[in-house]
Amino acid sequence: MDRNARNIPAALAELKALFGDRLSTSLAVREQHGVGFSYHKARPADAVLFALSTEDVQQAVRICAQYRTPIIPYGTGTSMEGHLAALKGGVCIDVSRMNKILAVHADDMDAVVEPGVTREALNSFIRDTGLFFSIDPGADASIGGMASTRASGTNAVRYGTMREVVMALKVVTANGELMSVGNRARKSSTGYDLTRLFVGSEGTLGMLTEITVKLYPQPQCTASAVCAFATLEGAVNTVIQTIQTGIPAARLELLDEFSIRATNQHSRMSLKVAPTLFIEFHGSDAGVKEQAASVQVIAEENGGSHFEWSLLQEERTRLWKARHESGWAAREMRPGAMNWSTDACVPISRLTENILAARVDLDTASIPGRIVGHVGDGNFHVTYLILPDSEVELAEAERLAARVVERAIESGGTASGEHGIGYGKIKHMRREHGASVELMRAIKQALDPDDIMNPGKILPP
Amino acid sequence: MDRNARNIPAALAELKALFGDRLSTSLAVREQHGVGFSYHKARPADAVLFALSTEDVQQAVRICAQYRTPIIPYGTGTSMEGHLAALKGGVCIDVSRMNKILAVHADDMDAVVEPGVTREALNSFIRDTGLFFSIDPGADASIGGMASTRASGTNAVRYGTMREVVMALKVVTANGELMSVGNRARKSSTGYDLTRLFVGSEGTLGMLTEITVKLYPQPQCTASAVCAFATLEGAVNTVIQTIQTGIPAARLELLDEFSIRATNQHSRMSLKVAPTLFIEFHGSDAGVKEQAASVQVIAEENGGSHFEWSLLQEERTRLWKARHESGWAAREMRPGAMNWSTDACVPISRLTENILAARVDLDTASIPGRIVGHVGDGNFHVTYLILPDSEVELAEAERLAARVVERAIESGGTASGEHGIGYGKIKHMRREHGASVELMRAIKQALDPDDIMNPGKILPP
Numbered sequence: 001m002d003r004n005a006r007n008i009p010a011a012l013a014e015l016k017a018l019f020g021d022r023l024s025t026s027l028a029v030r031e032q033h034g035v036g037f038s039y040h041k042a043r044p045a046d047a048v049l050f051a052l053s054t055e056d057v058q059q060a061v062r063i064c065a066q067y068r069t070p071i072i073p074y075g076t077g078t079s080m081e082g083h084l085a086a087l088k089g090g091v092c093i094d095v096s097r098m099n100k101i102l103a104v105h106a107d108d109m110d111a112v113v114e115p116g117v118t119r120e121a122l123n124s125f126i127r128d129t130g131l132f133f134s135i136d137p138g139a140d141a142s143i144g145g146m147a148s149t150r151a152s153g154t155n156a157v158r159y160g161t162m163r164e165v166v167m168a169l170k171v172v173t174a175n176g177e178l179m180s181v182g183n184r185a186r187k188s189s190t191g192y193d194l195t196r197l198f199v200g201s202e203g204t205l206g207m208l209t210e211i212t213v214k215l216y217p218q219p220q221c222t223a224s225a226v227c228a229f230a231t232l233e234g235a236v237n238t239v240i241q242t243i244q245t246g247i248p249a250a251r252l253e254l255l256d257e258f259s260i261r262a263t264n265q266h267s268r269m270s271l272k273v274a275p276t277l278f279i280e281f282h283g284s285d286a287g288v289k290e291q292a293a294s295v296q297v298i299a300e301e302n303g304g305s306h307f308e309w310s311l312l313q314e315e316r317t318r319l320w321k322a323r324h325e326s327g328w329a330a331r332e333m334r335p336g337a338m339n340w341s342t343d344a345c346v347p348i349s350r351l352t353e354n355i356l357a358a359r360v361d362l363d364t365a366s367i368p369g370r371i372v373g374h375v376g377d378g379n380f381h382v383t384y385l386i387l388p389d390s391e392v393e394l395a396e397a398e399r400l401a402a403r404v405v406e407r408a409i410e411s412g413g414t415a416s417g418e419h420g421i422g423y424g425k426i427k428h429m430r431r432e433h434g435a436s437v438e439l440m441r442a443i444k445q446a447l448d449p450d451d452i453m454n455p456g457k458i459l460p461p
Numbered sequence: 462m463d464r465n466a467r468n469i470p471a472a473l474a475e476l477k478a479l480f481g482d483r484l485s486t487s488l489a490v491r492e493q494h495g496v497g498f499s500y501h502k503a504r505p506a507d508a509v510l511f512a513l514s515t516e517d518v519q520q521a522v523r524i525c526a527q528y529r530t531p532i533i534p535y536g537t538g539t540s541m542e543g544h545l546a547a548l549k550g551g552v553c554i555d556v557s558r559m560n561k562i563l564a565v566h567a568d569d570m571d572a573v574v575e576p577g578v579t580r581e582a583l584n585s586f587i588r589d590t591g592l593f594f595s596i597d598p599g600a601d602a603s604i605g606g607m608a609s610t611r612a613s614g615t616n617a618v619r620y621g622t623m624r625e626v627v628m629a630l631k632v633v634t635a636n637g638e639l640m641s642v643g644n645r646a647r648k649s650s651t652g653y654d655l656t657r658l659f660v661g662s663e664g665t666l667g668m669l670t671e672i673t674v675k676l677y678p679q680p681q682c683t684a685s686a687v688c689a690f691a692t693l694e695g696a697v698n699t700v701i702q703t704i705q706t707g708i709p710a711a712r713l714e715l716l717d718e719f720s721i722r723a724t725n726q727h728s729r730m731s732l733k734v735a736p737t738l739f740i741e742f743h744g745s746d747a748g749v750k751e752q753a754a755s756v757q758v759i760a761e762e763n764g765g766s767h768f769e770w771s772l773l774q775e776e777r778t779r780l781w782k783a784r785h786e787s788g789w790a791a792r793e794m795r796p797g798a799m800n801w802s803t804d805a806c807v808p809i810s811r812l813t814e815n816i817l818a819a820r821v822d823l824d825t826a827s828i829p830g831r832i833v834g835h836v837g838d839g840n841f842h843v844t845y846l847i848l849p850d851s852e853v854e855l856a857e858a859e860r861l862a863a864r865v866v867e868r869a870i871e872s873g874g875t876a877s878g879e880h881g882i883g884y885g886k887i888k889h890m891r892r893e894h895g896a897s898v899e900l901m902r903a904i905k906q907a908l909d910p911d912d913i914m915n916p917g918k919i920l921p922p
Contacts, residue, residue, distance in 0.1 A: 107810035109705065150650040161648050163657070164625060179897040185806040186838040187622050188875035189611040189661055190882055190893055191919050192901045196624070196657035200650055217707035244570065246678035248709075287748055345646040349568035377647040414649035421651055432651055436640040439908065440653045446907035447900065458652050 008089055011069035012047050015060060015091065022050045033072075033092045036079035037139065039340040039386075039394075040424060043085035045072055045092035052097055054170065054178060054209040060093055061207065062176035068450050073203040075115060075142030079149060080341060081422030083202055087456035093207065095144055101125050102210065109215045110167060110184055115144020115208050122213075131215040134159035137418065138324045144208045149420035150200030154323070157243075157376030158250040158282065159216055161418070166199050170210035174448035184212060197443070202420055203454040205447045219250070219282030223292055224316040225309035227299045228274040232256065232359060234303035235275045236352045239375045241298045243348060247291050251280035251320075252376030256359065258333070259326050259370045266329030267322035272306050277375075278323050279309075280316070323372075330370045330383055337385040340394070342401040344408035345379040345417030354407055358382050361400050367393050369400075379417035406431070421458045429460045469550055472530035473508050476521060476552065483511045484552075494533075494553045497540035498600065500801040500847075500855075501885060504546035506533055506553035513558055515631065515639060515670040521554055522668065523637035529911050534664040536576060536603030540610060541802060542883030544663050548917035554668065556605055562586050563671065570676045571628060571645055576605020576669050583674075592676040595620035598879065599785045605669045610881035611661030615784070618704075618837030619711040619743065620677055622879070627660050631671035635909035645673060658904070663881055664915035666908045680711070680743035684753055685777040686770035688760045689735040693717065693820060695764035696736045697813045700836045702759045704809060708752050712741035712781075713837030717820065719794070720787050720831045727790030728783035733767050738836075739784055740770075741777070784833075791831045791844055798846040801855070803862035805869035806840040806878030815868055819843050822861050828854050830861075840878035867892070882919045890921050 015023050024030070030044035051057050064071050070090025077084060086092060099116040106129040113122060120140045122133045135146060137153035145151075147169070152161035159165070168182030182188075182195035198205060229235040232254075239252045255263065255276050264271055277299070281291040292309045299307050310316065322329075331339055346354050355371060362369045362382070373380030382404050386393035405415045405428050415421070415428040429437050441459050444451075476484050485491070491505035512518050525532050531551025538545060547553065559575040562583060566572070567590040574583060581601045583594045596607060598614035606612070608630070613622035620626070629643030643649075643656035659666060690696040693715075700713045716724065716737050725732055738760070742752040753770045760768050771777065783790075792800055807815050816832060823830045823843070834841030843865050847854035866876045866889050876882070876889040890898050902920050905912075 105808065105810065107701065107705065108808040110808070150648075150654075152648055152650075156648060160625075163648070163654065164621075173900070177896065179900060180895055181897045181900070183870075183873055183875050183893070184808040185840075185869075185874040185878065186809070187611075187613055187617060187624070187806055187840060187878050189613075189877045189879050190875050190886070191661070191890060191898075192666075192904060193611075193624065193654075193657045193661055194897055194900055196654045197904075200652070200654055205653075217705060219707065240568065244568070244678060246680065284748075284751055286751060287745075290745055290747060345648055347566065347569040347571070347645045348647070349566065379646075379648060408646075409644075412644060413646040414644050414651050416650045417646065417648050418650050425651070429652060432644070434641055435638065436642045436655055437652075439634070439640060439642070439655055442907040443653060443658075443904055446903040 006068040008046055008067065008069045011063050011067035011091065014063045015047065015049060018059060019049055024048045033074050033077065033094060034084055034086055036077055036082065036084050038080045038082060038424065039338065040082035040085060043087060045086035046089050048092045048094055050094050050097055057093060057172045057207055057209050058176050058178055060091065061172050064091055064452055065175050065450065068452055070452050070455050072454050073148065073207050075145030076118060076140065078139035078141045079145065079422065080419040081424035083149065083420060083422040083457060085423060087423060096142065098209065104129060106131060108184060110212055111215055112210060112212045113143050115142060115211060117143050119143060119146065126215065130218050132218050133213060134216050135162055135165055143211050143213065147199050147208055147211050148202050152418045154251045154253055154374055156374060157252055158248055162199055163196060165214045166195055166211060167214055168212035169195055169198055169208055171198055171206040172209055173206040174450065174453050202422065202457050204444060204458050205453060221283060221285045221288045222316065223281045223288045223309050223311050224319050225279040225292055225295065225307060226271065226276060226319065227304045227307040228272040228276045230274065230303035232275045232355060233352050235277050236355060236375060238277060238299045238302045238304060240348050240351065242295055243376055245294065247294050249279055249291065249295065249376060250282040251278065253278040253323055254373045254375040255326060256371040259330060259372050262329035262333045262370065263322050263326050266325060266332055269322055278319055326372055327383060330385060334368055334385040336387060338388050340384040340386050340397040341381055342404055343379060343381045343417050343419045344404050344413060344415060345377060346408050346411045346413030348378045350411035350413065351375060351378050354411055355380055357407055358404050361403055365396060365400055367396050377417065378413065423456055426460050467529040469507055469528065469530045472524050472528035472552065475524045476508065476510060479520060480510055485509045494535050494538065494555060495545055495547055497538055497543065497545050499541045499543060499885065500799065501543035501546060504548060506547035507550050509553045509555055511555050511558055518554060518633045518668055518670050519637050519639055521552065522633050525552055525913055526636050526911065529913055531913050531916050533915050534609065534668050536606030537579060537601065539600035539602045540606065540883065541880040542885035544610065544881060544883040544918060546884060548884060557603065565590060567592060569645060571673055572676055573671060573673045574604050576603060576672060578604050580604060580607065587676065591679050593679050594674060595677050596623055596626055604672050604674065608660050608669055608672050609663050613879045615712045615714055615835055617835060618713055619709055623660055624657060626675045627656055627672060628675055629673035630656055630659055630669055632659055632667040633670055634667040635911065635914050643673065663883065663918050665905060665919050666914060682744060682746045682749045683777065684742045684749045684770050684772050685780050686740040686753055686756065686768060687732065687737060687780065688765045688768040689733040689737045691764035693736045693816060694813050696738050697816060697836060699738060699760045699763045699765060701809050701812065703756055704837060706755065708755050710740055710752065710756065710837060711743040712739065714739040714784055715834045715836040716787060717832040720791060720833050723790035723794045723831065724783050724787050727793055728786060730783055739780055787833055788844060791846060795829055795846040797848060799849050801845040801847050801858040802842055803865055804840060804842045804878050804880045805865050805874060805876060806838060807869050807872045807874030809839045811872035811874065812836060812839050815872055816841055818868055819865050822864055826857060826861055828857050838878065839874065884917055887919065887921050
């Protein structure tokens with residue numbers, strides 16, 4: 001037998017024999033697994049395997065490797081850039097049922113989880129330990145998926161992204177071997193940082209079957225604040241000055257006027273319709289008060305008004321629920337429309353001009369849209385509201401989004417702060433990374449010579 | 462000509478023709494460049510090149526690549542694990558004269574430096590910006606060297622290590638190409654994390670010629686504290702509880718009784734001779750007071766006494782100077798002896814047992830030694846005082862150090878928190894990393910197929 005020939009039907013037959021009903025070829029299942037939370041069209045795999053264990057993943061990868069059959073890992077399906085598309089067919093391996101929390105080391109402030117554990121499930125489980133898992137991308141994503149796309153979200157300005165939070169991994173490599181990388185020490189200088197190499201590799205170098213993540217102490221006191229601004233600049237400059245002063249705000253979120261209007265309607269709030277910051281402070285009782293007072297001064301110097309802060313849990317929950325639902329809220333502003341989202345991240349000194357340019361583009365475009373952002377990190381999102389069947393509007397969204405990304409790269413920033421590349425942003429890889437794309441390709445070639453791990457993602461052809 | 466034949470003399474001749482006096486073959490220069498701050502014997506290269514620019518490095522690497530001549534990068538020569546040894550001969554490329562600070566982006570809180578810039582030079586240069594470079598390994602090391610060994614030091618518990626602080630790099634790869642990796646945005650999810658791959662790669666994948674590092678705001682207020690403990694356990698448990706409570710101490714340093722005795726003598730201090738913590742707090746005036754008060758309570762519950770804290774700059778400077786000189790101080794406790802140092806890092810719940818076991822080993826050994834540590838990270842150092850010409854004592858130090866490392870790995874930790882592997886710890890790589898050493902080797906092979914970049918380091922044969 002020619003080991004190197006691609007033979008997907010043969011792989012499916014062996015997988016079926018081994019896994020029975022846990023291998024689904026139903027169109028509905030395949031389609032649901034071939035699309036994320038994004039504008040990308042479904043590109044279903046030939047079959048979906050529901051893995052229950054690391055051994056399942058290893059066996060499946062070995063069979064796929066034998067027949068050079070592509071593997072597409074699947075967690076909760078909340079990805080944004082087409083990571084789940086089976087561009088070359090193959091088998092989607094769904095790890096959502098691998099959802100055991102394997103260990104919580106409260107003294108060491110870490111946890112070991114299977115990849116299908118979601119961030120909310122982990123946080124519920126550990127609530128009594130006084131610790132929390134800090135990465136919050138909005139969606140209740142799987143921790144395997146979050147590690148694979150180097151996710152971050154609202155808390156990253158204070159607690160870091162998956163890059164900082166993942167300590168160790170178990171990975172099934174392209175030949176079906178199981179590798180342990182990293183360890184549970186807080187730092188290490190023993191060889192190449194394989195943990196960071198797999199984090200953000202979008203399943204193109206191996207499949208994560210176990211993830212060790214840092215946890216943080218639940219803050220003694222948490223306060224939220226809302227502040228409206230006369231201008232977008234004023235809001236963004238408040239964030240820049242807050243960061244530069246060293247105030248350790250836990251969340252610094254911008255919503256533009258359009259988003260506030262949508263949020264008022266969707267979440268039945270009565271916020272002043274203006275560019276607005278949602279802020280959260282973590283610390284001691286006195287520390288939180290001090291942080292809030294300092295930010296209020298900075299905000300007022302930048303045209304902020306209506307600075308309201310609160311220690312009430314209900315108030316905070318309401319605020320962050322509204323923030324997380326702002327995407328749905330925006331969609332309601334144009335009945336029948338869908339969200340077409342992009343994100344970019346820039347050095348903070350370039351944030352104002354990048355956001356304003358995106359806003360000007362929107363104001364002169366044929367489609368509506370909104371801007372929100374984890375602006376403490378220089379990360380912002382632009383969402384275009386387009387009609388699903390309009391080629392013209394799709395082209396317009398693509399044109400505007402490309403301008404957002406190009407400006408970010410020209411500003412010394414990056415094509416994506418947290419959504420990843422998938423195949424949606426593959427066209428920007430060379431512009432951002434230049435010749436070092438070839439280093440990435442050399443690594444891919446070294447670790448997955450037959451290109452079976454999520455092919456067609458990250459690396460431009 | 463056979464491109465693949467190793468021909469060091471031919472490389473030297475071409476380098477000499479190109480660089481003239483900047484290529485030195487003097488034995489004294491070569492020997493000085495072939496050893497670090499460690500017990501390893503000098504293994505001089507065949508020549509030392511003093512590079513002045515990225516172009517110099519590129520030209521030199523191209524010539525070395527043509528003749529398969531090994532390249533050993535050199536910054537300030539403060540490495541601990543034999544990174545500078547020319548195990549297979551070749552050319553040492555000294556970048557200490559590449560010491561320009563290329564840009565300081567105060568608004569973005571980052572700086573771009575050449576690899577020969579030392580941490581103290583950078584901190585002097587940026588003092589007026591209100592920012593500081595946080596990584597402090599004790600020695601005034603070069604930032605290129607610190608990036609290459611993933612250095613950290615006393616501040617890492619609060620501000621992270623070089624892993625967290627390096628944002629972008631320019632790298633000359635093994636074929637002499639110049640690559641830019643990373644960017645100046647605070648986060649990114651666009652492809653493989655090449656920045657983190659090069660950080661800690663000890664010159665085995667390429668030579669760093671430009672490093673972009675994060676800076677932090679100088680704290681509004683800084684306080685230091687010293688506290689003596691009845692037992693080592695009490696000191697370590699104080700640190701553990703401080704971390705678990707979420708108190709953001711900036712430095713949490715342990716010195717054992719032996720170290721305090723040495724420090725009293727060397728630095729003319731009159732500290733109580735007992736296991737002692739040196740602590741530093743950063744924050745607002747009120748925040749620092751609150752942190753100090755909280756830690757004092759924890760310390761007293763753990764048998765701490767003589768808790769003294771101070772806001773005075775002179776007091777702090779004296780304390781941290783004494784801490785940084787504690788290695789020299791230890792050496793004076795045994796006239797004629799040299800320091801043989803190791804470090805390891807463990808999950809913090811395992812720190813007490815690991816430190817106590819190392820102390821018991823020392824107490825029953827034929828050679829004296831001391832333990833200090835960046836214990837907030839679970840990182841500790843054991844230094845053995847041995848007579849330079851005693852094979853017996855060298856063997857004893859090696860035996861004891863191996864036990865430290867083996868216990869650390871068994872505890873879920875790592876063979877080195879911050880010194881790196883070089884060739885000194887290469888024997889522990891498989892024990893710690895298992896099969897994933899082969900992933901590292903595949904990456905090395907992909908990026909440096911002729912094995913010319915610092916050969917014999919990190920990867921076991």
